[in-house]
Amino acid sequence: DAGVTQSPTHLIKTRGQQVTLRCSPKSGHDTVSWYQQALGQGPQFIFQYYEEEERQRGNFPDRFSGHQFPNYSSELNVNALLLGDSALYLCASSLGRGLGDTQYFGPGTRLTVL
Amino acid sequence: AQTVTQSQPEMSVQEAETVTLSCTYDTSESDYYLFWYKQPPSRQMILVIRQEAYKQQNATENRFSVNFQKAAKSFSLKISDSQLGDAAMYFCASTYNQGGKLIFGQGTELSVKP
Numbered sequence: 001d002a003g004v005t006q007s008p009t010h011l012i013k014t015r016g017q018q019v020t021l022r023c024s025p026k027s028g029h030d031t032v033s034w035y036q037q038a039l040g041q042g043p044q045f046i047f048q049y050y051e052e053e054e055r056q057r058g059n060f061p062d063r064f065s066g067h068q069f070p071n072y073s074s075e076l077n078v079n080a081l082l083l084g085d086s087a088l089y090l091c092a093s094s095l096g097r098g099l100g101d102t103q104y105f106g107p108g109t110r111l112t113v114l
Numbered sequence: 115a116q117t118v119t120q121s122q123p124e125m126s127v128q129e130a131e132t133v134t135l136s137c138t139y140d141t142s143e144s145d146y147y148l149f150w151y152k153q154p155p156s157r158q159m160i161l162v163i164r165q166e167a168y169k170q171q172n173a174t175e176n177r178f179s180v181n182f183q184k185a186a187k188s189f190s191l192k193i194s195d196s197q198l199g200d201a202a203m204y205f206c207a208s209t210y211n212q213g214g215k216l217i218f219g220q221g222t223e224l225s226v227k228p
Contacts, residue, residue: 033215042118042205042218043159056213088157097213100147100166105159 002027004093004106012112013081021076021109025093032074033103034066037088049074050097078111086113116141116210120219127196128227134181135191135222137206146210148182148189153221154202162204165189193224201226 005024013019025032031050035043045058049068068074072093078085088110092103117140127133139148150162165173165182172180177197181190193200206219 031214035216040221042207042220043216045215045217048213048215056215058215090159092159092216094214099145099209099211099214100164101214102161102164103214103216104161105151107156107158110157 004091004104006089006091006106006109008109009107010110010112012114014114015081015083017081018077018079019081019111021078021089021091021111022073023076023091023093023106024073025091026104029093029095029104030072031094031097031101032068032072033092033094034074034076035090035092036060037090037108039087043090046076048097055097081113083113086111116143116208116217118206118208118217118219120206120222122222123220124223124225126225126227127193127200129196129198131196132192132194133196133224135193135204135206135224137189137191137219139187139189139206139208141187141208141210143210146208148180149207149209149216150178150180150189150191151205151207151218152200152202153205159205163191196226198226198228200224 033048034046037043047057052068063079088108091106094101148165203221207216
């Protein structure tokens, strides 16, 4: 049973560029959430996708957008990259959007913006 | 705003000994879940234990147990018989609404001495 997978593992971009990160949820899971984890900090919620729609959003600008495909996989897009976007981006999946539904995390994508 | 606070940036324990990591939270909601996640150097966030606010009994998972003090809004993690593989960042987290958006604390880095 494959867990949550993310690609790529590492990514280096320059300011102003755009980036796309990808996530495949754990088998059977239909909900995908994205988190940003700056160095030395706890993860911060970006947004959540369910049934191909954004259902919740954290305090992130519109430069951050996403998509969910019919097979439940998801993409996170960041436009006009800033130095402050350098972070570990974590994807988490769950079965449903219930209050106590456990979220399973992928290994993350390390984004460096130069 | 809902918050989660971990006041111990670093903790250290001798192998085979017991250590307790502290976490406090703030919410006005009546139903919520609390979690402890472990993040080893490999970066993958792993669920250690979860607790539903309505349940009086403290959750346990093998060597891991929690002390849930609802009135004090405290949720500490006790690790018994510490092992070298327990060395990691530990994050306390909570969810307060449908959708399961996780709110994380700042983390506690645990080192285990042989």
